[in-house]
Amino acid sequence: MTLEIANLSWGHPLPGGGWRQLFDDFNLSCQSGQFVVVIGNNGSGKSTLLNLIAGTLRLGGGSITLGERPLHRYRDHRRARWLGRVMQNPLEGTCPGLSIAENLRLAERRRRSGLSAQGLLGLRPSQADRRRYRDLLEQLGIPLAARLDTLVGELSGGQRQTLSLVMATLGAPELLLLDEHTAALDPKAEATVMGLTEQLVRQLGATTFMVTHSLEQALQYGDRLVMLRDGQLIGDWSAEARAGLTPASLRGLYGSAIVGPTEQNSAHAPAAP
Amino acid sequence: MLTLWLGAYDQGLAYAGLALGTYLTLRVLNFPDLTVDGSFALGGGTAAVLISKGVPVPMALLVAFGFGCLAGLATGLIHTRLGVNDLFAGILTTTGLYSITLRLMGRSNIPLTDTPHGIDRLPDLSAGFDDEWCLALSLVVLGLGLILGLLLSTDFGLALRALGNNPTMARANGINQRRGLNIGIAAANGLVGLSGALVALFQGFADVTMGIGSLILGLGMVIIGESILRPRSVPMALVAAVLGAVVFRGLIAVALALGLEPVDLKLVTAVLLLVALAAGRLRIPGLSAQSRSES
Numbered sequence: 001m002t003l004e005i006a007n008l009s010w011g012h013p014l015p016g017g018g019w020r021q022l023f024d025d026f027n028l029s030c031q032s033g034q035f036v037v038v039i040g041n042n043g044s045g046k047s048t049l050l051n052l053i054a055g056t057l058r059l060g061g062g063s064i065t066l067g068e069r070p071l072h073r074y075r076d077h078r079r080a081r082w083l084g085r086v087m088q089n090p091l092e093g094t095c096p097g098l099s100i101a102e103n104l105r106l107a108e109r110r111r112r113s114g115l116s117a118q119g120l121l122g123l124r125p126s127q128a129d130r131r132r133y134r135d136l137l138e139q140l141g142i143p144l145a146a147r148l149d150t151l152v153g154e155l156s157g158g159q160r161q162t163l164s165l166v167m168a169t170l171g172a173p174e175l176l177l178l179d180e181h182t183a184a185l186d187p188k189a190e191a192t193v194m195g196l197t198e199q200l201v202r203q204l205g206a207t208t209f210m211v212t213h214s215l216e217q218a219l220q221y222g223d224r225l226v227m228l229r230d231g232q233l234i235g236d237w238s239a240e241a242r243a244g245l246t247p248a249s250l251r252g253l254y255g256s257a258i259v260g261p262t263e264q265n266s267a268h269a270p271a272a273p
Numbered sequence: 274m275l276t277l278w279l280g281a282y283d284q285g286l287a288y289a290g291l292a293l294g295t296y297l298t299l300r301v302l303n304f305p306d307l308t309v310d311g312s313f314a315l316g317g318g319t320a321a322v323l324i325s326k327g328v329p330v331p332m333a334l335l336v337a338f339g340f341g342c343l344a345g346l347a348t349g350l351i352h353t354r355l356g357v358n359d360l361f362a363g364i365l366t367t368t369g370l371y372s373i374t375l376r377l378m379g380r381s382n383i384p385l386t387d388t389p390h391g392i393d394r395l396p397d398l399s400a401g402f403d404d405e406w407c408l409a410l411s412l413v414v415l416g417l418g419l420i421l422g423l424l425l426s427t428d429f430g431l432a433l434r435a436l437g438n439n440p441t442m443a444r445a446n447g448i449n450q451r452r453g454l455n456i457g458i459a460a461a462n463g464l465v466g467l468s469g470a471l472v473a474l475f476q477g478f479a480d481v482t483m484g485i486g487s488l489i490l491g492l493g494m495v496i497i498g499e500s501i502l503r504p505r506s507v508p509m510a511l512v513a514a515v516l517g518a519v520v521f522r523g524l525i526a527v528a529l530a531l532g533l534e535p536v537d538l539k540l541v542t543a544v545l546l547l548v549a550l551a552a553g554r555l556r557i558p559g560l561s562a563q564s565r566s567e568s
């Protein structure tokens with residue numbers, strides 16, 4: 001699905017009084033299936049942007065449209081029907097007190113939550129569900145297939161984040177939001193999770209937003225790289241344009257003026273519906 | 274001594290609804306629901322009024338359950354719609370319920386010893402153990418436990434458990450937090466109302482103050498059951514809650530047999546709970562510093 005962010009505005013009160021307008025008339029549009037990597041220094045609005053899309057923060061103004069759908073008109077749990085999310089903290093994206101199979105079941109029901117009369121029919125996860133999850137995990141090469149009944153709280157951070165990633169891609173989401181989802185992991189787990197991310201994103205074909213602090217990741221993954229500073233788009237590169245960049249040059253840009261986002265933007269105009 | 278424990282079994286089963294309700298709000302939903310104190314008395318009072326007016330006992334129990342649900346729903350709505358803190362929402366409802374229960378009863382205490390004829394035989398207080406009563410209660414509690422256990426194993430129950438476990442994750446997976454809390458708290462208080470009615474039946478009277486300390490009592494039962502069985506699944510946790518209720522009443526019975534006055538019971542309850550807490554060093558979700566994010 002195409003994602004169209006138009007005239008977005010959002011601000012927050014400052015602790016000492018006063019107001020900070022982070023986003024003011026912010027625009028960004030992504031083609032269907034595009035894998036967008038978002039970078040920027042602390043406080044640039046990367047995570048805020050994802051939270052505004054997910055609905056955990058309320059828009060000050062403007063619109064967020066997914067395909068034909070005015071996403072900003074729905075509350076967060078309604079948006080979850082079309083959104084898969086992986087959070088930065090491995091503790092946030094999963095239920096520690098539920099088993100792996102139960103967590104997967106919750107994610108699978110994302111489009112039609114269990115809190116309905118229909119959710120009362122049948123004991124879950126059923127044997128068929130478990131077989132499906134085992135096959136899925138085996139197929140992805142995740143060594144959790146034999147541990148479906150293990151409580152997620154007993155898993156390591158890397159394992160939880162792997163599970164969280166698989167969960168985010170269940171239930172056919174149209175948009176995937178990855179919020180620095182490898183930031184809390186050690187290098188080995190990070191490589192595993194990133195490999196899986198690439199694989200799942202390609203498989204799913206969903207439009208993807210990945211926020212990252214790692215400039216190496218930014219240069220390696222995705223179809224498009226955007227850079228934020230103070231709620232403004234200060235850099236926008238296609239995969240080809242990105243080839244000329246290095247971590248050092250990106251780091252240099254963090255503090256510099258706007259680098260030609262306008263002509264890059266036109267290259268990423270939304271495809272005809 | 275056997276009579277004492279069999280009496281505790283009966284009483285424990287009457288209190289099992291309270292233990293199950295507390296388990297549902299505190300352990301499943303992670304919601305410290307003080308409405309329990311109000312809905313316990315509301316259930317007892319309602320049942321006492323109805324039975325003394327000649328309404329069949331099962332019908333009276335059903336109405337007590339329904340009223341408990343309404344009380345819980347009130348708290349749920351105050352919390353989810355008006356954004357009032359969970360503890361305050363419960364206290365608000367309980368405070369209001371005191372007057373409502375008193376109005377309903379017409380006086381602060383209704384004895385059930387002189388009920389009209391044609392009503393099911395009420396248990397003999399002094400005997401402590403009564404075959405029919407014991408069997409009926411066992412069936413009611415077994416049925417309740419079974420229904421609750423099955424419900425918590427469906428997608429619906431899974432959603433409720435996810436809400437208590439990690440609300441952020443639950444919402445990110447399409448679960449409506451408001452709806453989940455409202456339904457869960459209502460159901461829990463329904464169970465507590467039913468338990469209040471059974472306890473009123475058992476002790477032979479309903480009193481407007483009978484609900485004081487119910488949440489703590491229920492928590493004590495849940496914790497004792499958990500420390501005995503160490504449950505790792507929901508069905509086992511339900512069994513543990515019921516077992517906890519029976520053991521707790523047993524300990525109270527022992528305390529009474531040792532010569533303690535009924536007046537001291539609340540203090541004994543508090544001390545027992547304190548001992549259970551200190552011994553197990555068990556977590557109390559909702560009552561610990563952990564906070565819940567709310568949309």
